[in-house]
Amino acid sequence: MSWNRKHLLDIQSLSVEELRIILSTAAEFKRVGERAIKKVPTLRGKTVVNLFVEPSTRTRISFELAAQRLSADVVNFSAEASSLKKGESLKDTARNLEALNVDVIIIRHGATGAPHFLSRFLSASVINAGDGAHEHPTQALLDVFTIQEKKGDIKGLNVTILGDIQYSRVARSNIWALLKLGANVTLCGPSTLVPRHFEEIGCKVTHKIEEAIANADIINLLRIQHERQRQTSFPSIGEYTSLFGLTKSRLETTKKDVLIMHPGPINRGVEIDSDIADGDRSVILQQVTNGLAVRMAVLYLVTGGRGTQEIAPASA
Amino acid sequence: MQGKKLVLSESAIHRALVRIAHEIAERNDQSSDVILIGIQKGGTHLAARLGAFLAKIWSHSVPIGAIDVSMHRDDFSAQIPGQVHPTTLPCDITGKTVVLVDDVLYSGRTTRAALDALTDYGRPKSVQLAVLVDRGNRELPIRADFIGKNVSTHPKERINVSLTEEGGEDAVHLVAL
Structure with a gap:
């Protein structure tokens, strides 16, 4: 068991062991979803932002519910109703969110590498919810x-x-x-x-x-x-x-x-x-159904404490 | 490793578990209400062993379960996320007498997390705690009902529990770090 990543940016850079850790963790979170009480206190007090610059319904709802079932507070941010429409850069938007002390930013963006870009300067965890035609x-x-x-x-x-x-x-x-x-x-x-x-x-x-x-x-x-x-x-x-x-x-x-x-x-x-x-x-x-369990597992793993911090690769 | 002292030998572990089983039987007249629940990962094998001893004493099988506390820990942000092990409860715990079983009682935080996790599954009539080793240094107002051995320790020391189910031999050591 060695999960040391602060972000989930892509599958390509994960090791087989890391993949297996996510899958076995998800199996236990699936059981949480089958109980009468479907919520655990793991992320109590943490704030998760759904930064969806590209529209999405099912992925956003799945992440939102996953965060709620882990007792985190969730803020949804959609491009249509945001300052991005007013010409703010992605970096500034993310920095503003971070100034509100959010712990996790889940990003969907039309540009390949947008999550990797954010991960290089944010102290929050970044989860890729789809970047262009690159990865999901x-x-x-x-x-x-x-x-x-x-x-x-x-x-x-x-x-x-x-x-x-x-x-x-x-x-x-x-x-x-x-x-x-x-x-x-x-x-x-x-x-x-x-x-x-x-x-x-x-x-x-x-x-x-x-x-x-x-x-x-x-x-x-x-x-x-x-x-x-x-x-x-x-x-x-x-x-x-x-x-x-x-x-x-x-x-x-x-x-x-x-x-x-x-x-x-x-x-x-x-x-x-x-x-x-x-x-x-x-x-x-x-x-x-399994998407919810997997997203709970990913939120659980990236928000836990860690030893050494990963550094996002310069080329995404 | 500077020092490694044997705290419980194989036969001492056996004797301690037999005694604890008898103490559990003595405390609980309604034997059919008792469920043993081992805390993942150290407590599950001990719960199974206690269950076998109690089955002989009571002449009926005792339901045995396992509970994982990683989703309920209060030090989640400070540690690398632990592997989540299965929680398996043999039946509804509401109205039952749950005996939580763990290998080592230390700060009490694991026990607190286990009590919290249990309430997500039901409302037991009572909860008792059985541990193989109580090493002191509590950080919460928690105590064990059944104790294999009290060992006075320093926070810089570690208690190593090795069991045959995990591939080692039955032994408990006090290790100086």
């Missing part, structure tokens, strides 16, 4: 937690991530976590959204869905990130669905015990058939 560490943690819960050891499992990989921070964080834990990762989607260079870090890349799902133990579907694409990467939604949508007939070609995952929000009838999303192989709602 807690989403990957809840995904591997869910896989581990359903399948046991992740080592040797065939995990297919299907959809928009290029613009997806969820995909990047998942790839790092899965590779570190020993899974075989296959990426699939239109060639414009699934570039071959992911093969360099150890993933298999294919542009044929049949090939990607045939031997999969887990299929993780990603939403098309319209907001992050500079131009249209495929002719039409209809064409995407016909080539890469998970339909009932395609599901019949998979392993019988395949798990269907999706980080949400789902576009029913686009990347996933509505019946499959609600079907018995889908663990989409369990992912939401």
Whole structure:
């Protein structure tokens, strides 16, 4: 047991042991959520700020509830109603929050490396809740937690991530976590959204869905990130669905015990058939439940005392 | 290590636990109400051993649980976050007599955290405390009901409890740091 990090900035820099510490801690926090009294006093007196410069509902609510269940006070900060709109820099916004003696800043930002940037000058802990197309560490943690819960050891499992990989921070964080834990990762989607260079870090890349799902133990579907694409990467939604949508007939070609995952929000009838999303192989709602446990574990670990302090890498 | 003194040998640990089991039996007429709950991590094996002795004395099995106090500690901000171990309670603790079991009683802060954690699960009729070693130096108004051995110690000394369940041999040492 050696957790010495003050921040959770990305999955890429975590060791396998650190990943396992988060996962085992999350298992105990999940049990807290199943009790009659779902709250523990661990972070009593601490203040957590949700600094969401990019809009989010589910991640923000999950972090908010996680902090509340640890007895912390939570302040929500959204870009639309803030001084960022008036031209204040991110650094000044964060410094102002720190002047109020907050203990944890959870940041979502459209720019890659924004959490790393904050961590270099803030004395508060920084948690990355999604930075541009870079990483979304807690989403990957809840995904591997869910896989581990359903399948046991992740080592040797065939995990297919299907959809928009290029613009997806969820995909990047998942790839790092899965590779570190020993899974075989296959990426699939239109060639414009699934570039071959992911093969360099150890993933298999294919542009044929049949090939990607045939031997999969887990299929993780990603939403098309319209907001992050500079131009249209495929002719039409209809064409995407016909080539890469998970339909009932395609599901019949998979392993019988395949798990269907999706980080949400789902576009029913686009990347996933509505019946499959609600079907018995889908663990989409369990992912939401586990997200709360994982975020409690992360808040617990980063706010605890520590020996030596980590220094964020200069290049993010 | 400058000095290491044996405080309890294997047979002394055995005798102390047998005696504590008899004391628990003597104190609690309603044997069916008693639950043993070991404090993670040191107390869980001792709770299991006491449970086996009590089962012989009472001729019925005794529910045994474990409680983790890391989410309830008051020194959370000062220490590296400890590994969170499972809390497993065999039944509803409301109305029961809970005997908390720990290896070493020192400042009393772990016991306080355990009492706090217990209230999240229910309202026991009473809570008693059994410890293998009481090393003094209390920082809170807490005392044990059942004590294996009182050892007078200095804060700079440490009590090392080693048990066969953890892969060592049964022994308690006083270590000077």
